[in-house]
Amino acid sequence: MGPVAKSMDVQDWGLLVFLSILWGATFFWAGVAVKELPPLTVVLIRVGLAALALLPLLFWAGHRLPRSLSGWVPFLGMGLLNNVLPFGFIFAGQTQIGVGLSAIINSMTPLFTVLVMAGFGEERLTRFRLIGVLMGVGGVGVLNGGGAALQGGQILGIALCMAGAMSYGFAALWARRRLANVPPLKSATCQLMCSTAILLPVVTLIDRPWTLAMPSDGVLYAMVALAVLGTALAYLVFFRILASAGPSNVMLVTLLIPVTAILLGWALLDEAVTARDLIGAGVIGLGLLFIDGRIPSRLGGVRRARS
Numbered sequence: 001m002g003p004v005a006k007s008m009d010v011q012d013w014g015l016l017v018f019l020s021i022l023w024g025a026t027f028f029w030a031g032v033a034v035k036e037l038p039p040l041t042v043v044l045i046r047v048g049l050a051a052l053a054l055l056p057l058l059f060w061a062g063h064r065l066p067r068s069l070s071g072w073v074p075f076l077g078m079g080l081l082n083n084v085l086p087f088g089f090i091f092a093g094q095t096q097i098g099v100g101l102s103a104i105i106n107s108m109t110p111l112f113t114v115l116v117m118a119g120f121g122e123e124r125l126t127r128f129r130l131i132g133v134l135m136g137v138g139g140v141g142v143l144n145g146g147g148a149a150l151q152g153g154q155i156l157g158i159a160l161c162m163a164g165a166m167s168y169g170f171a172a173l174w175a176r177r178r179l180a181n182v183p184p185l186k187s188a189t190c191q192l193m194c195s196t197a198i199l200l201p202v203v204t205l206i207d208r209p210w211t212l213a214m215p216s217d218g219v220l221y222a223m224v225a226l227a228v229l230g231t232a233l234a235y236l237v238f239f240r241i242l243a244s245a246g247p248s249n250v251m252l253v254t255l256l257i258p259v260t261a262i263l264l265g266w267a268l269l270d271e272a273v274t275a276r277d278l279i280g281a282g283v284i285g286l287g288l289l290f291i292d293g294r295i296p297s298r299l300g301g302v303r304r305a306r307s
Contacts, residue, residue: 012245019237020256026230032222036215038207039091042223044199047083049227050235051192058189065190072194074178078187079194081171089164096157105161106254107137112169113251122176123246132290136255139283142276168254172247175239184239192235255284 008016033042058065066072090106111133118125179187203209215223241250258280 008245008249012241012249015237015241016250016253017256017260019234019241019250020253020260022230022234022237023253024257024260026226026234029222029226029230033215033219033226036219037212040088040199040203041207041209041212042226043083043087043091044196044203045223046226046231047079047192047195047199049223050231051189051196053228053232054185054189054192054236058185061183061185063183063186063189065193072190074174074182075187075190076194076198077174078171078179078191079198081167081174082191083195084198086164086167086171089160089167093157093160093164096154096160105158106165107258108162109165109168109254110251111137112166113172113247116166116169116173117176117247120173122173128290132287135287135290136252136284139255139280139285139287142280142283165254168251172242172251175242176247179239180243184236184243187239188232188235192231255287259284 030042030046033045037045066075093105114123114125114129114133117123175187238250238253
């Protein structure tokens with residue numbers, strides 16, 4: 001039986017909400033970019049620019065890059081599991097299924113993470129924690145209208161997107177075992193450098209970037225925002241939460257992203273918030289309270305008071 005997952009304090013929850021805003025906004029920036037650039041090229045530019053943005057900060061903070069191949073292995077594994085594989089699976093899956101269904105599947109990342117961590121003995125799979133994750137996934141399903149009936153190639157699309165979500169779960173396990181004592185800035189920078197190195201030959205062979213037309217100013221601005229805010233800054237926050245609250249908790253961000261996306265649309269784009277949105281957000285919030293341990297502790301207190 002593994003150890004119980006770490007609890008989250010107010011600062012951790014604040015960082016998790018901030019991370020959900022950063023990653024929620026990436027859907028908009030990426031949506032702008034892929035109108036003129038191939039998806040894999042967008043991913044390469046995203047991780048490459050983010051790595052360049054973080055390198056000066058890495059050296060300024062006094063950190064050094066690994067000097068041996070064995071020193072790069074932890075970051076190479078993280079880049080593969082946390083960027084290259086999930087991005088590839090999800091992009092391929094989205095050729096078969098819609099955005100709404102892929103968002104629901106992506107929200108299953110905390111469930112896969114909890115199962116992977118429990119399966120490898122890293123964290124205990126408690127009843128209330130599993131209930132909370134399932135409630136969160138259900139809440140995201142409500143936000144997306146419950147999905148639509150499956151057709152033909154959608155089964156393959158679903159399987160690919162689920163593989164992407166599972167890859168994130170294994171990334172959390174890898175980070176727990178191989179990056180636990182590495183400073184967040186070094187983890188983020190070296191992971192992005194490895195992701196860039198893996199993707200560069202792939203994009204060169206598939207997309208042949210030198211043959212593409214020069215993108216518009218709007219796409220260039222979107223790519224800078226995607227790299228600097230949605231990737232470089234986001235990964236600093238991600239690894240900070242990972243260090244303080246653990247891998248299962250940091251992956252809860254995928255449950256919050258749909259909620260923050262709706263709130264951003266309401267605040268910035270004047271989009272209407274429906275009753276379904278409020279119900280879905282409420283179910284997600286209730287699930288998070290189960291995962292956080294507040295509701296189980298209250299229920300335990302009530303039982304003790306009655307006995």
